[in-house]
Amino acid sequence: MNLIAVFQRFPDHESCIEHLEAVRWGEIPACPLCGCVTVGRKADGDRVGRWNCHECKSSFNVLSGTIFEKTKIPLQKWFLGIAIILNAKKSVSSHQLSRDLDLNQKSAWYMMMRIREAIVDDGALLSGIVGADKAYIRGEVDA
Numbered sequence: 001m002n003l004i005a006v007f008q009r010f011p012d013h014e015s016c017i018e019h020l021e022a023v024r025w026g027e028i029p030a031c032p033l034c035g036c037v038t039v040g041r042k043a044d045g046d047r048v049g050r051w052n053c054h055e056c057k058s059s060f061n062v063l064s065g066t067i068f069e070k071t072k073i074p075l076q077k078w079f080l081g082i083a084i085i086l087n088a089k090k091s092v093s094s095h096q097l098s099r100d101l102d103l104n105q106k107s108a109w110y111m112m113m114r115i116r117e118a119i120v121d122d123g124a125l126l127s128g129i130v131g132a133d134k135a136y137i138r139g140e141v142d143a
Helices: 003-009 013-024 075-087 094-101 105-118
Strands: 039-041 051-053
Touching: 003 075, 013 075, 075 094, 075 105, 094 105
Parallel strands: none
Antiparallel strands: 039 051
């Protein structure tokens, strides 16, 4: 998804939250600590809807346990940052990301580290037919 498409699809904070809720939970929110789906809305002034778990009594929202938890960077900038990093042919520096998203360099570095943690290699190998377009591949060839 290119940057224009990301910006059009997620024009504000609420659209980002709605997308995260749909992707993470579908129709029914689940507690990130115990997995319980018997939860109720918490009535407070939080911008992101908070939920209470009836089993473990914890309070959570859709950002709990994600790379977006406890950040002051707006979600729209996070989504744009993810698109910039994933669409880059090579790597993107934190200095470039800070210029692109109008963040200070430390915040951009923090964002990049969290995104990288989320997409870290889990050891799974590709199988079957794998297609690649404009890939840079380096390494030794076994003879």
